[in-house]
Amino acid sequence: MYAGEVLLGIESLTGNCTQGRVFPLDDHTWNTTGITGIGVGATDFSIQWQNEGSDFPWTQQDGAHANIC
């Protein structure tokens, strides 16, 4: 994979302004790896795989933050 873009449309659930922060995540597998699932938790992100192949730990990076209403 070389490059790409993610776009999310969001709005406040409460109607009040809230400080929000974006965390981009990435996890890589190799061509011998079959992805069997994706896990999304409150604070993390993971993929599950089978077969051989090495993957790096998922990475998380602190991104943009703003007051979102």
Add this chain to the structure above:
Amino acid sequence: MADPGRNGRAGDPFLATTVLLPRILSASRRCPTLATTVQTLMAASAPMYQGGATQDQVDAMFTQDWCLVKLGSGGLTGVRPMGGIGNGDVTWSTSLWFDRDSGYDFAQGNWTWHNHDYATGFNFGCTSSNVGGRDGIGLRLSASNGVGYLLHGGVIEGWGDPGLNSYSTGNYGTWSLSQPSAADAYGVAYLR
């Protein structure tokens, strides 16, 4: 510092003003006639990235052509080594946007895998024509109050290096995902 463009939301006495304002501005500011959605924004920005545009150029397009307001700060480009292997670094750029017309906010992320020279520097069974399997890509938005946000649309588009479009399984092609899964116990969903 207060974010720009925050007046006129629900409960604000100037709500009527901001409902009318975009229509007035649209005649003179080239605001889009297309609805501003994750799909239309992706259609406008992804070709720019693929053509080599910088994040600043994409930001300018969102501001000038779509009349979006960039929120907050910290939308910087950073690099985080993956597993300590410099050859596999990924650069992310993230930003948050507000659309005066719809009242919606948008979170945007753009990633670039620095280097496709997998055969150099490490060996996990990869060669120059064996570049790996699927990657997991995520963009999470956390709220300081823990309540979170309503997700009303999401789309991911990825693309390979056109100069290396020779991998037999087509991994260097362009792909797009926009069908979300059911939300999990945390109220979050994913595209696959």
